[in-house]
Amino acid sequence: MNENVIALDGPAGSGKSTVARKIAETIGFNYLDTGAFYRALTLSLFRSYQKSPNNRSFEEWVKTPEAERGLSEVKILCEFSAGKENKIFLNGEDVSLSIRTPEITREIKHIANRRIYRDFVNEELHSLAKLHKLIMDGRDIGTEVFPDAKFKFYLTASSRVRADRRFLQLQEQGIPADRDEIEREIILRDKSDMEREIAPLYQAKDAFLIDTDLLSKNSVISKILEILDR
Numbered sequence: 001m002n003e004n005v006i007a008l009d010g011p012a013g014s015g016k017s018t019v020a021r022k023i024a025e026t027i028g029f030n031y032l033d034t035g036a037f038y039r040a041l042t043l044s045l046f047r048s049y050q051k052s053p054n055n056r057s058f059e060e061w062v063k064t065p066e067a068e069r070g071l072s073e074v075k076i077l078c079e080f081s082a083g084k085e086n087k088i089f090l091n092g093e094d095v096s097l098s099i100r101t102p103e104i105t106r107e108i109k110h111i112a113n114r115r116i117y118r119d120f121v122n123e124e125l126h127s128l129a130k131l132h133k134l135i136m137d138g139r140d141i142g143t144e145v146f147p148d149a150k151f152k153f154y155l156t157a158s159s160r161v162r163a164d165r166r167f168l169q170l171q172e173q174g175i176p177a178d179r180d181e182i183e184r185e186i187i188l189r190d191k192s193d194m195e196r197e198i199a200p201l202y203q204a205k206d207a208f209l210i211d212t213d214l215l216s217k218n219s220v221i222s223k224i225l226e227i228l229d230r
Helices: 016-027 034-051 065-073 102-112 115-129 141-145 159-172 179-195 217-228
Strands: 002-009 030-033 076-079 087-090 134-138 149-156 208-211
Touching: 002 016, 002 115, 002 141, 016 030, 016 134, 016 217, 030 034, 034 065, 034 076, 034 087, 034 102, 034 115, 034 134, 065 115, 102 115, 102 179, 115 134, 115 141, 134 141, 141 149, 149 217, 159 179, 208 217
Parallel strands: 002 134, 002 149, 030 134, 149 208
Antiparallel strands: 076 087
16 A cells, blocks of 8 residues: 555546645645646647647647657656645746646647556656655546555536636636636546546545535645544
């Protein structure tokens, strides 16, 4: 049983990252947003795609040997900072904000649906877990990446509530966004995450389910801390 990893899974915008950060701060773990690694990889590949003259869509291009060979040139680093947002570096460049744009969000599914890219990210996560005590949030942390994690949680919420949360986050970062469009993208993302053949999103049998729709952030945190103290 892996006691160095606490897994928080669930759909986009269910409150995982906010809760995970506070839990990490409270119990002395490092918080790791695993989705940031997929976003950084997506950004890297998307930039390469834009430089590659062809008539294919990004979805088709990421399936090519050219795209897959590019993995050897990708280096993603996470800088932990207690009480603050982690910084994500792509080949030495701070891309912490660049990876959060709606454009990158729309393209992530093409990376998440390919085993070679998931294996790349999972290898990075396992390397970090050997060096740090981590609380991770994602889609398949407790089901595929760390199925041996001692504590697993599955957070969920309605698509509208999640869209509202994401809209406010983007506003705070100064990124223009449309609330209804965000919800449509969330619904499509849920469908893609839950129906993909590789590492689909679902609740692990031994994960604690927490619906965050009507719960405050502090209430969710309290519930998780009570479980961790058992």
